Amino acid sequence: MSTVVRLEDVDVSFGTRRVLDGVSFSVERAEFVGLIGANGAGKTTIFRVVLGLLSPDRGSVAHLGRHVGYVPQKVVIEPDAPLRARDLVALGIDGERFGVRMPSRARRARVDEMLESVGAAEFADARVGTLSGGEQQRVLIAHALVGNPPLLVMDEPLANLDIKSGHEIVELVARLTKERGLAVLLSAHDMNALLPHMDRVVYLAEGRAVSGTTGEVVRSDVLSELYRYPVRVLDVDGTVVVVGGHDVQVR
Amino acid sequence: MTGFFQSDPVRVALAAGAVTAVVSGVVGVFVVIRGQSFAGHALGDLGTLGGSGAFLANVNPLWGFVGVGAVVAGAMELFGVQRRRGRDVATGVVLGAALGLSALLLYFDTTTSTTTGATITVLFGSLFAASPQAVPEMAGLGAAGVLGVVVVFRPLLLSSVSPDLASARGVPVRAVALGFLVLVGVTVSLTSMVVGTILSPALLIGPAATALRLTRRPGAAMAGAAVIGLIATWAGIVLSYASDHWPPAHRGWPISFFVVAIVFVTYLGVELVARRAR
Numbered sequence: 301m302s303t304v305v306r307l308e309d310v311d312v313s314f315g316t317r318r319v320l321d322g323v324s325f326s327v328e329r330a331e332f333v334g335l336i337g338a339n340g341a342g343k344t345t346i347f348r349v350v351l352g353l354l355s356p357d358r359g360s361v362a363h364l365g366r367h368v369g370y371v372p373q374k375v376v377i378e379p380d381a382p383l384r385a386r387d388l389v390a391l392g393i394d395g396e397r398f399g400v401r402m403p404s405r406a407r408r409a410r411v412d413e414m415l416e417s418v419g420a421a422e423f424a425d426a427r428v429g430t431l432s433g434g435e436q437q438r439v440l441i442a443h444a445l446v447g448n449p450p451l452l453v454m455d456e457p458l459a460n461l462d463i464k465s466g467h468e469i470v471e472l473v474a475r476l477t478k479e480r481g482l483a484v485l486l487s488a489h490d491m492n493a494l495l496p497h498m499d500r501v502v503y504l505a506e507g508r509a510v511s512g513t514t515g516e517v518v519r520s521d522v523l524s525e526l527y528r529y530p531v532r533v534l535d536v537d538g539t540v541v542v543v544g545g546h547d548v549q550v551r
Numbered sequence: 552m553t554g555f556f557q558s559d560p561v562r563v564a565l566a567a568g569a570v571t572a573v574v575s576g577v578v579g580v581f582v583v584i585r586g587q588s589f590a591g592h593a594l595g596d597l598g599t600l601g602g603s604g605a606f607l608a609n610v611n612p613l614w615g616f617v618g619v620g621a622v623v624a625g626a627m628e629l630f631g632v633q634r635r636r637g638r639d640v641a642t643g644v645v646l647g648a649a650l651g652l653s654a655l656l657l658y659f660d661t662t663t664s665t666t667t668g669a670t671i672t673v674l675f676g677s678l679f680a681a682s683p684q685a686v687p688e689m690a691g692l693g694a695a696g697v698l699g700v701v702v703v704f705r706p707l708l709l710s711s712v713s714p715d716l717a718s719a720r721g722v723p724v725r726a727v728a729l730g731f732l733v734l735v736g737v738t739v740s741l742t743s744m745v746v747g748t749i750l751s752p753a754l755l756i757g758p759a760a761t762a763l764r765l766t767r768r769p770g771a772a773m774a775g776a777a778v779i780g781l782i783a784t785w786a787g788i789v790l791s792y793a794s795d796h797w798p799p800a801h802r803g804w805p806i807s808f809f810v811v812a813i814v815f816v817t818y819l820g821v822e823l824v825a826r827r828a829r
Binding site for chain 2: 401
């Protein structure tokens with residue numbers, strides 16, 4: 301396995317508030333890693349560090365390539381914005397470049413192929429703003445991946461989706477991970493939708509992280525130590541629930 | 552209608568109007584996409600200051616509009632006041648102060664100079680009074696505006712859709728926004744020449760908003776907005792010329808009235824058709 305991105309002992313503070321506190325983890329090729337934590341645990345800050353938009357106060361970030369495919373949280377595109385799905389994907393190839401773009405058959409073919417592989421071919425010519433949340437996620441994934449980056453990071457892609465679309469997106473990302481040998485870092489505040497597909501988990505609480513397989517991390521003793529507070533991991537008919545309280549019996 | 556095309560003021564007006572329609576179509580589409588029509592209004596208000604000052608200094612008002620427009624656009628982007636929601640009260644106070652100062656300058660214009668029409672020219676435009684030199688100057692500024700949009704097209708489109716996506720791809724989002732707002736400042740100066748500072752946002756935003764109802768491609772929307780603006784401006788010039796014999800005073804009605812009326816009716820018509828089609 302080859303490491304695509306590795307964070308080692310990363311600290312980030314905003315003013316006097318420490319947002320990330322000694323965070324270490326890595327993502328390998330063809331690996332689907334879930335970044336799990338409550339709102340405010342530091343997920344978006346980790347993404348900003350991985351994307352190179354924020355330099356850590358301490359610690360190191362090592363990348364295989366500079367290029368990272370990124371799907372931000374809550375991309376709001378107005379329904380009347382004059383942007384078709386294929387336009388947004390094409391901007392994933394050269395959207396940062398100044399000057400005129402000449403029409404190119406090769407680029408069009410690449411865009412079509414990318415739309416096809418995320419199951420977005422049928423709405424390629426629709427305005428992005430008029431698509432459903434799940435359809436927009438597919439287009440955003442195509443935008444992120446069309447430049448063939450080794451790493452895809454997705455910030456809370458399931459937050460605004462219904463359960464069915466959420467599951468479909470997770471399945472799509474899991475398939476792309478294996479098919480393309482992609483490294484994926486996907487954040488969520490609820491890990492259950494990811495459990496069947498996640499290779500490893502990075503669990504975040506109050507800026508601290510612990511990573512490993514779900515079996516290693518999602519345990520009452522490990523998470524109690526992370527939270528510095530007694531919590532209990534319950535399995536309710538295959539759904540994992542993390543609850544807290546002094547009286548609970550740690551299994 | 553005889554002698555219409557022989558008249559020098561008419562030729563100047565048609566040429567200056569065409570340049571303005573094209574650049575405001577191209578720039579206006581991005582103003583609408585980015586939700587910056589408030590910035591257009593603010594730049595028009597502040598342009599009044601430049602125009603009235605230029606009159607007092609005996610300079611072509613175009614340069615007053617451009618000077619103030621470009622500087623103010625830069626300042627607005629730096630201080631983040633381009634949207635109505637941000638810094639609401641402070642923006643209102645500054646705009647009010649600028650218009651108050653403009654009122655004083657316009658008062659000086661009308662009392663100290665022999666040119667009588669300063670107030671009307673600055674506030675509502677007076678294309679027939681534009682000097683022939685204004686045409687190449689406006690054409691130069693218009694070409695610079697169109698060229699500017701062509702150069703920043705992709706990074707601007709991406710950062711208009713999502714600043715997060717753009718900055719993740721390495722687009723200098725703030726620099727692009729600053730550059731674009733300066734282009735808006737220059738464009739508002741040109742529309743101010745045609746319809747005056749008060750109505751300039753109508754010509755900037757109306758055709759673009761109309762075209763965006765009709766097409767889903769940004770390039771096509773820009774072409775459509777330019778054509779709508781051109782038709783409105785030229786028809787406005789023709790009607791203004793024709794209204795020379797209309798009541799009450801048997802002096803031509805202002806071009807700006809016709810231009811803005813045509814833009815508005817077109818927008819309304821397209822909006823109604825689009826709603827029915829849905």
